[in-house]
Amino acid sequence: MTETISPRDRLIVALDLPGAAEAREMIAALGDSASFYKIGMELAYSGAGLDIARELAASGKKVFIDLKLHDIPNTVERATRQLATLGATFATVHAYPQTMAAAKRGATGSGLKLLAVTVMTSYDDSDLTAAGYAFNVRDLIARRARQAQAAGIDGLVMSPEEAEAMRASLGPDMIIVTPGVRPAGADAGDQKRVMTPTLAIAAGADYLVVGRPVTEARDPKAAAESIVGEIESGLAIRHKTNRVA
Numbered sequence: 001m002t003e004t005i006s007p008r009d010r011l012i013v014a015l016d017l018p019g020a021a022e023a024r025e026m027i028a029a030l031g032d033s034a035s036f037y038k039i040g041m042e043l044a045y046s047g048a049g050l051d052i053a054r055e056l057a058a059s060g061k062k063v064f065i066d067l068k069l070h071d072i073p074n075t076v077e078r079a080t081r082q083l084a085t086l087g088a089t090f091a092t093v094h095a096y097p098q099t100m101a102a103a104k105r106g107a108t109g110s111g112l113k114l115l116a117v118t119v120m121t122s123y124d125d126s127d128l129t130a131a132g133y134a135f136n137v138r139d140l141i142a143r144r145a146r147q148a149q150a151a152g153i154d155g156l157v158m159s160p161e162e163a164e165a166m167r168a169s170l171g172p173d174m175i176i177v178t179p180g181v182r183p184a185g186a187d188a189g190d191q192k193r194v195m196t197p198t199l200a201i202a203a204g205a206d207y208l209v210v211g212r213p214v215t216e217a218r219d220p221k222a223a224a225e226s227i228v229g230e231i232e233s234g235l236a237i238r239h240k241t242n243r244v245a
């Protein structure tokens, strides 16, 4: 468990924006209110995302490259080796055993930490059935989490609803990162399993990924500050109830 991380450093702002101009504008608007950014497919595939990742890392911000790698092992290993050169702190892979083992090999000797994506937070049981899975969301997450731990993966991306049970079963060292976070009263959008920042942190999440509630806010800086305040409350609950070691 990562109890020494400051509340601000636990907020990861998802830069799900169309291009360099929008991303740089958002980074400037957030200023010191955000220290950790997630770059996903939209910004990466605009062509600007990886340059922005390098710039952010060089300016002292932390970067999470969320490209959810999944391919044949040789490709995943080599792609991960490239990501490790960007100065990123986190990168995601899908939690398939072959994929995780290959990414581990690619990250060897670098400071890059790997996070495995168990089940997308936009999926519920009926979506998994439609995709051909025999497991429900809970069982598939538990299975993939065990496989990630066995593969030596550093952390997991999961819905905040799963965080408490996962923390209990995986122990204190596995990093838990939760998207699907919505401040009270915010629009859930396409997320089906959401929780407030306070409750997600109280449940044992180490980091929260928040996109639209910050980037689509009229005042993104104020939105980020308010989420940092909610994270502080979550940590206070966690310490008071001693729910998480």
Ligand code: C5P
Pocket (backbone or CB within 6 Å): 014, 016, 040, 117, 119, 120, 121, 122, 157, 158, 159, 179, 180, 181, 189, 191, 209, 210, 211, 212, 213
């Ligand atoms: O805008 P919103 O706060 O819903 O953004 C959530 C972010 O977290 C998006 O960038 C999405 O790709 C990512 N994510 C997710 N569910 C996962 C893994 C990643 O929503 N299981």
